[in-house]
């Protein structure tokens with residue numbers, strides 16, 4: 277006997293604020309369930325700290341759903357598995373592109389999944405292997421390469437927040453976003469690995485995003 | 494300035510990812526030029542995300558519950574696969590860099606045009622010139638649906654024609670006129686078989702076009718040249 281509550285739920289719960297899932301929640305209380313608000317925090321933890329625990333939680337919530345959605349769309353179980361893998365890999369690698377102020381974690385993961393499915397379906401139907409989805413639905417442009425905060429960049433608020441970052445993050449952020457150095461150029465200048473530059477910037481950006489988000493509420 | 498927008502049906506199809514690539518590209522280009530449609534698409538996308546994931550909410554969440562024994566027997570192997578998947582994914586510490594916004598530019602009749610990003614990775618044929626018309630076909634491999642870049646030189650026109658199927662014209666650069674008015678960059682014009690259509694341009698224009706059927710010329714003289722139809726759109 278599996279979970280009885282197939283239909284009763286969703287619409288009615290959409291607008292309610294749902295308390296964070298409790299440990300004791302039996303799986304059959306899904307009637308009160310909606311996407312947990314922590315998903316967005318998990319994504320940010322993955323972005324900032326490569327947090328595997330947080331990723332496992334994201335996977336637990338999204339993985340089985342993506343598998344079923346994709347298997348149904350492509351009418352193929354194995355494909356559902358592949359698409360889950362590809363989608364969640366992109367989530368792991370692109371979490372730093374998620375901008376919580378712009379939308380829900382579910383929306384962001386949905387767009388990643390939609391793109392993966394689109395490319396897979398095209399690969400099935402055509403002779404072409406090029407991925408077009410990221411050109412057609414530019415996920416990455418939500419933050420432009422020039423500056424993730426173009427609109428706010430000059431605002432005092434951001435300036436103040438930048439000053440509170442650790443010095444090495446400030447330095448990396450200023451070099452890349454104000455002075456337009458590439459990651460490689462900055463790495464050479466500081467004589468540190470490119471990966472270190474990238475992670476400093478990622479950490480800085482994530483922190484700023486969190487704080488801007490908090491202040492805007 | 495943009496007066497013509499994709500139908501709400503097309504916007505929805507774009508958000509779900511279910512349009513053919515050629516049409517999705519047209520909608521994508523339009524949305525880059527039209528904040529209003531982009532906002533609609535964003536709202537639709539958020540709704541869709543809720544719908545598809547909410548519809549799945551009744552499923553067990555083995556990891557979060559840490560009670561694997563509650564998962565049905567049948568799902569155990571899948572759980573194990575998922576566990577492996579998580580391990581494999583997180584073992585690799587790479588992050589994906591944002592792709593630099595790069596652009597492709599083309600030259601038609603000595604004029605330079607920057608192509609919108611959705612066309613970055615689409616293969617194009619060489620330009621074919623017929624009088625004031627130049628055309629490059631895009632190789633998207635979508636059967637009866639053909640897409641092209643169409644350039645009309647100043648004071649040029651496309652002979653009156655009609656379609657059996659649909660025709661989408663997205664104006665990328667310049668302007669053109671037809672019996673329904675003047676069009677500007679970003680305008681997205683959707684026609685079906687009932688329309689007669691005779692675009693003319695004073696200043697010249699570059700369009701992205703999608704049609705699911707060769708056009709048929711409907712006016713005297715041009716009927717002789719009907720075979721040309723399949724070369725144009």
Ligand SMILES: [Zn+2]
Pocket residue numbers: 495497498499523527529530531
């Ligand atoms: Zn529009």
